[in-house]
Amino acid sequence: QSVLTQPPSASGTPGQRVTISxxxxxxxVGSNTxxxxxxxxxxxxxxxxxxxxxxxxxxPDRFSGSKSGTSASLAISGLxxxxxxxxxxxxxxxSLNGPVVFxxxxxxxxx
Amino acid sequence: xxQLVQSGxxxxxxxxxxxxxxxxxxxxxxxxxxxxVRQAPGQGLEWMGRINPTSGGTDYAQKxxxxxxxxxxxxxxxxxxxxSRLRSDDTAIYYCARATYYYDDSASxxxxxxxxxxxxxxxxxxx
Numbered sequence: 001q002s003v004l005t006q007p008p009s010a011s012g013t014p015g016q017r018v019t020i021s022x023x024x025x026x027x028x029v030g031s032n033t034x035x036x037x038x039x040x041x042x043x044x045x046x047x048x049x050x051x052x053x054x055x056x057x058x059x060p061d062r063f064s065g066s067k068s069g070t071s072a073s074l075a076i077s078g079l080x081x082x083x084x085x086x087x088x089x090x091x092x093x094x095s096l097n098g099p100v101v102f103x104x105x106x107x108x109x110x111x
Numbered sequence: 112x113x114q115l116v117q118s119g120x121x122x123x124x125x126x127x128x129x130x131x132x133x134x135x136x137x138x139x140x141x142x143x144x145x146x147x148v149r150q151a152p153g154q155g156l157e158w159m160g161r162i163n164p165t166s167g168g169t170d171y172a173q174k175x176x177x178x179x180x181x182x183x184x185x186x187x188x189x190x191x192x193x194x195s196r197l198r199s200d201d202t203a204i205y206y207c208a209r210a211t212y213y214y215d216d217s218a219s220x221x222x223x224x225x226x227x228x229x230x231x232x233x234x235x236x237x238x
Contacts, residue, residue: 002155032221032222033213033221033222035222035224035225037156037225044206044228044229044230044231045156045206045225045228046228047224047225047226050213050222050224051213051221051222051224054213056224056226086155088155088156090156090224091222092222096173099158099161099170100146100158101158102155102156102157102158103155104155105155105156
């Protein structure tokens, strides 16, 4: 069981906007920042969002992040077929779970 | 360009140990922590441990305490993760990743993210 909770699946059609949620606790999401990773099958994860809502160089602005309280969200606008894959949230954790905890991952399907 | 190159796939029997290497290039090895994350077949990501390449100091997930050891050799810019007393549920892809810190408005560390990952090493444990 993962410390952070994500929906197991999400889907959308090309051009749509999709959001993926990440629910945590006071020791992690509630008191620390959240990062998001994308993993295309057969490859290593890559960072999409760090510090709740910052994009590293090279990540399209179609990807955005937000956080409120013990929940965070990743939004993908203008959905494209290449966005299909698994998405993971991650956060520092101040408890014995830490220092890094991940969500269980959300499989995004582009219909 | 920054690269982390890991050692090749391993097949081990239950009870054995495995040591995976992660060789860094194109950046100052001692400036960034190296973390280890694993992914069992069809499962999510699981953090295992980290090492400060400068001091050699380590932290491990409680789940792996006593079974995992992360080390480094700065002369060859390589980090290692050794997992002992292997079980079948240790079958997974093991990744190393470089951590980059980010800071808040008062210049205090606010967190870090994994900006570069190794290609992964499949460790299979079977009798």
